[in-house]
Amino acid sequence: MEAEIRAQIPGIDHVVSEYSAEYLNHASQLYTSDADANGQSPLDEAAVTISTLLASASGDLSDQNATTIRNLVEKFISRLSAADGLDGERRQMASTARKLDHAIQVGAQRNVSSTMGLTGGIVDLESANTRKVESRVDRKKLEKAEKKIQAKQDRKVMKNVEYEASRLLDQPDEAMSYEEFFMQVNPLQMGADQASKSKDIKVEGVDVSIGGKRILTDTTLTMAFGRRYGLVGQNGIGKSTLLRALSRRELPIPTHITILHVEQEITGDDTPALQAVLDADVWRKHLLSEQEKIVRELAELEAQRSSMADTSKDAEKIDKQREGLDASLSDIHGKLSEMESDRAESRAASILAGLGFSEERQHFATKTFSGGWRMRLALARALFCEPDLLLLDEPSNMLDVPSITFLSTYLQSYPSTLLVVSHDRAFLNEVATDIIHQHSERLDYYKGSNFDSFYATKEERRKTAKREYENQMVQRQHLQTFIDKFRYNAAKSSEAQSRIKKLEKMPHLEPPESEYTVHFKFPDVEKLSPPIIQMSNVSFGYDATKGPLISHVDLDVQLDSRIGIVGPNGAGKTTVLKLLIGQLQPSAGLISQNPRLRIGFFAQHHVDALDMNASAVTFMARSYPGKSDEEYRRHLGAFGITGTTGLQKMSLLSGGQKSRVAFACISLTNPHILVLDEPSNHLDIEAMDALSSALRAFQGGVLMVSHDVTMLQTVCESLWVCDRGTVEKFEGDVKAYKKRIQRQADEMGVVQRQK
Known part of the structure; x- marks a missing residue:
């Protein structure tokens, strides 16, 4: 059986396939005379469970794959049923059971025949029931309660079905353009009454599941218009899933509230970057087109x-047409005025400049930009559209420190509602007015909190709940001990009864959640004699015709170094790292390193080095052989990959979990120097804290390129700025660097306004 599973699902972890086969075998040995409410035997239940497990383990969630796996499991069930020694007995029992021709109302029958199997004669039930007891149950209340429970269950089933087969599992229809999808999600609302409608959001009874995993259960989503919400929670909890559900209106958001989600990079074509941003506001583009069309029609009319007399019928007809067109044109003018259409181009150019696009690059075709710059364009388009609900998923992952500084400043004056998923503490402290904490399939709200105040309040809540729970457990134990001791003691029975009532009235407290902690640990480092790594007067350029990207760089990395490199994207930060580790060779200058040196390199796009079709344990065993599966799982546990997570296909892991696997792989090489390119991307806040602590405790050297202000402040002792072809030490900390960036941005804004 296990061999057939592995043949059907190549690459499945052997632990999963073995577990599935044994589960079915065990279920086939069980037998209950009464099936459950759904008429399912233990083997039927096992079939459903194993089908779901195998579909999830395969990584292919399509209906076709689910059907194939279900057919395979049903074949196993048939084989096991045929081999079951109880089959004959079950068939015999089934043959003796006979369905009655009609229902028998036992209470109303005076004579019941011996087919009931009670006696050989006639039984008078009415005479037997000499003492009748009236039911004390209020039937109307009971029926009302049952209907209420049934309605709630029906709603849950409906929602679960909707989300299990939800579009969350698929990307939008590839045939649907950005404009079509935008207009479908955000229907145009004309008329003055739209402005008076409330744009607050409150959705109750939210249930969301994806891929068989429950994300939210019977929770409430509440957002007040004009507030900026930071959505936080550990990796894999479902924050991005919630954002996608909102962006596609799979939660009942009123249609007069416009929604835009920055999730994917834009498709590159010949459209200039500035025009791509202007075209992002689909309804503005549509209204301008309609305005031109109506003005042309009015001119013709x-x-x-x-040439007509005022009293002619044709003249009256044309006058009516003109009145209708004038009314439409007035509505369009009102909507365009509301959109501030006349300021559109200057506003779009300002947003692009803040995100790092020079005036020249704003006119480049979108196809000329790399993936990271196209993500910036997607962000610029969303900021330009200014929807009523803006959804941002880890926006700082695609930005450098200057661009993050601009974005945080821009969002602080954002006029509508913002919901942002971020693990950047400094960014959340500057932007968020409220925090939503997603955990345990629910949402907790911290009103008027930035991240630091939320974290302190959350810890205080957790400690308070823990104290209350522990105190109640002590009280319960004390009462129960007295009850157990004196319950049947005549002298103390009244006191025992009093304590029983007190125990029954005591509110039931749920045990507090265990504290979520993550620990990273890098291995000890053997000492090396200097020099470790030195760059002397190094220059490098990808294109000789355009000159060097960086020139005359001098950098020295020792075993006690804690160096952070910052600067705008495209300035050459990652190039410096690749020169240091030997992936690139300098066009001039010298790079020397200790011959025994081992370098651990974390790439910004670390996912490219992982095999998404293998589990973390399988990948590590193949790439770093020599240990048992248990040792690999223990090693992954040191980086927060616990339980069966290490046995799942890596394609099913969140971005943060994949990052942890990459760090676990790096630590297996026992590096002397850690060279890290954007190590904080996708990590949740607890994991970032754990990584920062591990890097501080690491006995070797650390050189990192990062945009995360908190990590740079916590780990790095020296800051180097890569900009305008040079890499120079900055005399000051990250806060001083951000102030310099803001000052430069303000000066540039003054110059642009003067122009």
């Missing part, structure tokens, strides 16, 4: 009307 005016020309026709000028």
Whole structure:
């Protein structure tokens, strides 16, 4: 059986396939005379469970794959049933059971025949029931309660079905353009009454599941218009899933509230970057087109009307057409004015400049930009559209420190509602007015909190709940001990009864959640004699015709170094790292390193080095052989990959979990120097804290390129700025660097306004 599973699902972890086969075998040995409410035997239940497990383990969630796996499991069930020694007995029992021709109302029958199997004669039930007891149950209340429970269950089933087969599992229809999807999600609302409608959001009874995993259960989503919410929670909890559900209106958000989600990079074509941002506001583009069309039609009607007499029927008809077109044109003018259409181009150019696009690059075709710059364009388009609900998923992952500084400043004056998923503490402290904590399939709200105040309040809540729970457990134990001791003691029975009532009235407290902690640990480092790594007067350029990207760089990395490199994207930060580790060779200058040196390199796009079709344990055993599966799982546990997570296909892991696997792989090489390119991307806040602590405790050297202000402040002792072809030490900390960036941005803004 296990061999057939592995043949059907190549690459499945052997632990999963073995577990599935044994589960089915065990279920086939069980037998209950009464099936459950759904008429399922233990083997039927096992079939459903194993089908779901195998579909999830395969990584292919399509209906076709689910059907194939279900057919395979049903074949196993048939084989096991045929081999079951109880089959004959079950068939015999089934043959003796006979369905009655009609229902028998036992209480109303005076004579019941011996087919009931009670006696050989006639039984008078009415005479037997000499003492009748009236039911004390209020039937109307009971029926009302049952209907309420049934309605709630029906709603849950409906929602679960909707989300299990939800579009969350698929990307939008590839045939649907950005404009079509935008107009479908955000229907145009005309008329003055739209402005008076409330744009607050409150959705109760939210249930969301994806891939068989429950994300939210019977929770409430509440957002007040104009507030900026930071959505936080550990990796894999479902924050991005919630954002996608909102962006596609799979939660009942009123249609007059416009929604835009920055999730994917834009498709590159010949459209200039500035025009791509202007075109992002689909309804503005549509209204401008309609305005031109109506003005043209009015001009034609005016020309026709000028040659007609005022009393003619044709003139009256044209006048009515003109009145209708004038009304439509007035509505369009009102909507364009509301959109501030006349300021659109200057606003789009300002947003692009803040995100790092020079005036020249704003006119480059979108196809000329790399993936990271296209993500910036997607962000610029969303900021330009200014929807009523803006959804941002880890926006700082695609930005450098200067661009993050601009974005945080821009969002602080954002006029509508913002919901942002971020693990950047400094960014959340500057932007968020409220925090939503997603955990345990629910949402907790911290109003008027930035991240630091939320974290302190959350810890205080957790400690308070833990104290209350522990105190109640002590009280319960004390009462229960007295009850157990004196319950049947005549002298103490009244006191025992009093304590029983007190125990029953005591509110039931749920045990507090265990504290979520993550620990990273890098291995000890053997000492090396200097020099470790030195760059002396190094220059490098990808294209000789355009000159060097960086010139005359001098950098020295020792075993006690804690160096952070910052600067705008495209300035050459990652290039410096690749020169240091030997992936690139300098066009001039010298790079020397200790011959025994081992370097651990964390790439910004670390996912490219992982095999998404293998589990973390399988990948590590193949790439770093020599240990048992248990040792690999223990090693992954040191980086927060616990339980069966290490046995799942890596394609099913969240971005943060994949990052942890990459760090676990790096630590297996026992590096002397850690060279890290954007190590904080996708990690949740607890994991970032754990990584920062591990890097501080690491006995070797650390050189990192990062945009995360908190990590740079916590780990790095020296800051180097890569900009305008040079890499120079900055005399000051990250806060001083951000102030310098803001000052430069303000000066640039003054110059642009003067122009």
